[in-house]
Amino acid sequence: MIYFFNRSTLILFAIFLCTIVFVNANSQLAFGQEERPPVEVGVYVVRQEPLILTTELPGRTSAFLIAEVRPQVSGIVQARLYTEGSEVKAGQVLYQIDPASYQAVYDSAKANLARAVANLNAAKPKAKRYKELLQSKAISNQDYDDVMSAYNQSEAEVGVAKAALESAKINLSYTKITAPISGRTGKSEVTAGALVTANQTNALVTIQKIDPIYVDITQASTAMLRLKRALASGKLVSVADNAQKAKVRLLYEDGTPYEHEGTLQFSDVTVDPASSAITLRAIFPNPNQDLLPGMYVRAILEEGTDEKAILAPQQGINRDNKGNSIALVVNKQGVVEARMLKILKNIGNRSVVSEGLNDGDQLIVEGFQKVRPGAKAIAVPASDAVYKAMQKK
Known part of the structure; x- marks a missing residue:
């Protein structure tokens, strides 16, 4: 049997088939979703x-105190009286300069003072007698003025002689070159027999106090501004107050932690134009002198507390x-x-x-x-x- 369909019938049949396929696909998709359980x-x-927020920054160690020892008088070094690299105390004699010429000057000044005192002692009773004679009109005013002038001159000569003796004494004491601070000595730049001059450019030795020791830390100025804004907004609470300074920890260059904790001392007020960084200085105890000046370290700095x-x-x-x-x-x-x-x-x-x-x-x-x-x-x-x-x- 042959059926004949017109064009409208064919179009309706095609739409019917598409609808069946679409509904069937959606039913399968919905069925698949319903079958999939939550994971x-x-x-x-x-x-x-x-949380206490910290930041890790690069730093360099530097000595707590540094003294470059130079001679204050000229002369020949007779002896070095300390061991290079050893600890010395403030006032300890480090070098001895030949004192002969300075001793002679001191002795001469001492003799001059004795002579000036003798002259003053002779002039003093004479001035006293002339004062009495002037009151009784036994001498003229001119004679009295001459005697008092001589007496005053003798007094002045005693003062000059005392000053010269003190100067000679100081120069003589300078022949013993002493340590201005306590600390560790470096290598000596002179040996016995060397000629040194007063206030020369080259130091004889440098003394450094390294317990405690400073660590100079560099921080970008932008990071510092960001921290200040966070503190000002209340997002962070400062970990330091007037009674307690911010704590700082150290890492050696190889990452090993340093056993002692330090405190932040101050922040520089000037930004380095070359690096746009500021310098923070912390101080650390260094009883075993494990930290030496010039070492590179990493500092872990407490910034604030985020509550x-x-x-x-x-x-x-x-x-x-x-x-x-x-x-x-x-x-x-x-x-x-x-x-x-x-x-x-x-x-x-x-x-x-x-x-x-x-x-x-x-x-x-x-x-x-x-x-x-x-x-x-x-x-x-x-x-x-x-x-x-x-x-x-």
């Missing part, structure tokens, strides 16, 4: 907590193709959400998150490969391994 994911519940810091395990943070930090969270409706994060810094296995996470958020740290944003998920507590990793620093 279990391990979550870490984010909580606000106080409401958000710390998240790095295990739950990923990056997109552009390098942005992304995390997945399970919201209150059990739906997975993607969050763009702003990471302030990393501390051990934790990241300090300044934007993107809130107190109480359920951060997916296990099973995030099995879910996508918008999907349903069942949040279960993360394994103990995640919490143990969070404790590592």
Whole structure:
């Protein structure tokens, strides 16, 4: 049997077939979604907590006190009276300059003083007698003035002689070159027999006090401004007050921590135009003298306390193709959400998150490969391994 269909009938039949296919496809898709159960994911519940923020900065050690020893009189060095590289005390004799010529000058000044005193002693009773004679009109005023002038001159000569003796005594004492400060000596630049001159350019030896010791730390001026703004806004609370200075810890160049803790002393008021950095100075105890002047170190400086810091395990943070930090969270409706994060810094296995996470958020740290944003998920507590990793620093 042959059926004949007109054009309108064929078009209606085609529409009917397409409708059946579309409905069938949607039914299969809906059936597949209903059959797919929510996935279990391990979550870490984010909580606000106080956190002392630190920054690691480069620094150089420098001596607490430095003294370059130079001679104050000229002469021949007779002996060096200390051991190079040893500790010396303030006032300890380091070098002996030949004192013969200075001793002679001292002896001469002493004799001159004795002569001036003798002359004064002779003039004093004469002046006294002439004063009495003047009162009785036995001598003229001119005679009295001459005697008093001689007496005053004798008095002045005694003063000059005393000053000359004191100067000679000082120069004689300078032939013993002493340590102006206590500290460790460097190498000696002269030996016995060398001629030295007063206030010469080259130092005989340099003494450095290195317990305690300074550490000069450089910090970018922009970082300092950012810290000040955070403190002014109340986001950070200063860790130091008038009674306690900010604490500083040190790392050697190889990363080994220095055993003693230091304190911040001051911040420079001038920005270096070449590097746009300022200098911070910290002081550290150095009883074993492990730190030597000029060493490169890393300083860990306490900046402030964030009373409401958000710390998240790095295990739950990923990056997109552009390098942005992304995390997945399970919201209150059990739906997975993607969050763009702003990471302030990393501390051990934790990241300090300044934007993107809130107190109480359920951060997916296990099973995030099995879910996508918008999907349903069942949040279960993360394994103990995640919490143990969070404790590592």
